[in-house]
Amino acid sequence: MDASREQFDALLAGYVAGTLAEPARLLVRSHLDLSPVNRGFVRDLEAAGGTMLEEIAPARIDNRDAMLAAIFASPAEEPISVPRMAVRTRLPLPLFDFIGKDVADIPWRTKLPGLKEYKVAEMDGCSASLLWIRAGMAMPSHTHHGTELTLVLEGGFTDLHGHYVRGDVAYADDDVDHRPVADDDEDCICFAVTEGSLRLTGPIGRLFAPFMRG
Amino acid sequence: MADAFRPDSDGSSVRVTVEDRFSRLIAKVAEDRDRTAFAELFDHFAPRLKAYLIRLGSDGATAEELTQEVMITLWRKAGLFDATRATAATWLFRIARNRRIDSLRRDRSALLDAEDPSLRPPAPEDQDEELDARMREERVREAMKKLPEEQADLIRRAFFSGLSHSQIAEDTGLPLGTVKSRIRLAFTRLRRILEADDAVDTN
Secondary structure, eight states: OHHHHHHHHHHHHHHHHTOBOHHHHHHHHHHHHHOSTTHHHHHHHHHHHHHHHHHSOOOOOTTHHHHHHHHHHSOSOOOOOOOOOOOOOSSOHHHHHHHOSOGGGOOOEEEETTEEEEEEEEETTEEEEEEEEOTTOBOOOBOOSSOEEEEEEESEEEETTEEEETTOEEEEOTTOOBOOEEOTTSOEEEEEEEEOSOOOOOSSOOOSSSSBOO | OGGGGSOOTTTHHHHHHHHHHHHHHHHHHHHHOOHHHHHHHHHHHHHHHHHHHHHTTOOHHHHHHHHHHHHHHHHHHGGGOOTTTOOHHHHHHHHHHHHHHHHHTTOGGGTTOTTOGGGSOOOHHHHTTOOOHHHHHHHHHHHHHHSOHHHHHHHHHHHHSOOOHHHHHHHHTOOHHHHHHHHHHHHHHHHHHHHHHHHHHHO
């Protein structure tokens, strides 16, 4: 859908600009980890960030010499960080690091027969959950108060916009009455971030709504 | 868009020389802890990083503190800079963005986060899809030029000025809903231009 594609492009731009609410940022990082589809565009936007940094009117540095002295006095070498052992998880690494456990160790709560949930976080006005949906299960029809982003981690599902598999993100607006149905050959596990009613008014970086700080 | 990569009158070839210079300076910092080289990088980038952070809403002192953290990262991690993957400016932009998020999240312990992707060698499967950093930057500059000025302006404001949608609405005199949909449209349009370039390049 064009509208949701546009929404998602703007969300990627928010990720690059560094203005996303943390759960949305986690979802985008996880998506980029699993799927190559948007990596090129994100790199492009980062290159745009680099060119804009080159073109900005410089600010005066008040403590140049002291800053340089402090840098030169700092330890020159960090201990070489050991490349992380190949973590045996099917979760995207950013999500694995955030949750601190693998799928097998998730303390699921049953919401409905065939639907389990694990609340990952409530922060920046968003709630983030893992959802487990039994193969072939149709979710109850629902609309959203805010926007919902759903990243497929395992299996797949279909809603009126299309079919989503591992690494794909579905973007549902508040006016969409969507009714996802899990593929019937495999249980579906998703990471869902929903914009809540709470809105932060932090001092910095209020760009896009929804999912953006501010 | 074969023309996109040709040095043109607006100084692309000068930029390549400057980029080569930055890459060499960073290599000197990495290999020899060269303080003169570092000071030159500092004098170029620190004032820009500070200006960028101020635009995003930091006060002067905070912006300078974050700038210092970015420059310390450059001092310590210069060896991880890979000129084929990012220009110096893009690499520092990413580090500054991530440092700012960490500081907002108050996660000072994340200083020099080893998991920061800009501070990690690329996964082998990523390398095939890497476009040369300068080509990418040039391509993005060209794509921005192809956007109608109004859209390019909205992208700059939304992306890099730290302005909220409502502030942009106020500045431009456009209704808020219009600002939102136009910004979305502008990013999607930019993406289409970039992807059209990709299609031409691979032929």
